[in-house]
Amino acid sequence: MKQLIKKTLSLSTIYYTVAIIAFCLIMLLSHSEDDALSLDPSRLLYIYPFCFSFALANTILKHTEIPGAAKWLLHFALTVISAYAFIIVPAKLEASSGNFMGLMIILAIYIVVVLTSMLFSKRIKSAIREDAEIKKNIKSK
Numbered sequence: 001m002k003q004l005i006k007k008t009l010s011l012s013t014i015y016y017t018v019a020i021i022a023f024c025l026i027m028l029l030s031h032s033e034d035d036a037l038s039l040d041p042s043r044l045l046y047i048y049p050f051c052f053s054f055a056l057a058n059t060i061l062k063h064t065e066i067p068g069a070a071k072w073l074l075h076f077a078l079t080v081i082s083a084y085a086f087i088i089v090p091a092k093l094e095a096s097s098g099n100f101m102g103l104m105i106i107l108a109i110y111i112v113v114v115l116t117s118m119l120f121s122k123r124i125k126s127a128i129r130e131d132a133e134i135k136k137n138i139k140s141k
Contacts, residue, residue, distance in 0.1 A: 004059055004063055007059055007063070008052070008055045008056050008059045009052075009055075011055035011058060011059065012048070012051045012052040012054070012055035012056075013051075015051035015054055015055055016047060016048050016051040019047050019050075019051055020044060020047065023043070023044070023047065042090070043090070043091075046086045046087065046090045047086070047087070049082065049085075049086045050082050050083055050085075050086040050087055053078050053079070053082035053086070054078070054079055054082065056078060057074070057075045057078035057079050057082075058075070060074055060075065060078070061074075061075045072114075076110065079110060080103075080106060080107065080110060083106045084099075084102075084103055084106065087102070087106070088102040088103060088106070
């Protein structure tokens with residue numbers, strides 16, 4: 001249990017670092033000369049609870065004995081709900097359509113990232129299996 005807590009905290013810190021760097025780069029790239037560059041500290045503080053929740057979802061996904069579909073459903077729920085609660089709601093968008101669009105963007109990003117990671121993990125696992133079979137065949141000859 002202690003190892004899972006340490007793993008979750010270390011992952012959340014890594015995710016937070018990457019998210020802050022990405023946030024700062026986006027702010028710098030979207031900065032125009034007329035506007036004052038505003039890195040609001042409250043925006044930065046809301047990112048950590050999301051990163052912690054995402055790290056918790058990843059830890060649950062990889063290190064628990066929950067059946068496959070339930071793991072992914074729990075991962076999806078934790079990720080999307082925390083993104084909505086800690087990223088979209090604090091942004092205080094003018095209309096509810098802005099919240100809806102933010103949620104749709106998060107869903108699209110989630111789907112793309114999960115499908116990409118599944119594709120790469122399948123390829124990596126099949127390459128490892130093929131390598132093990134080749135080594136086994138070489139040893140048997």
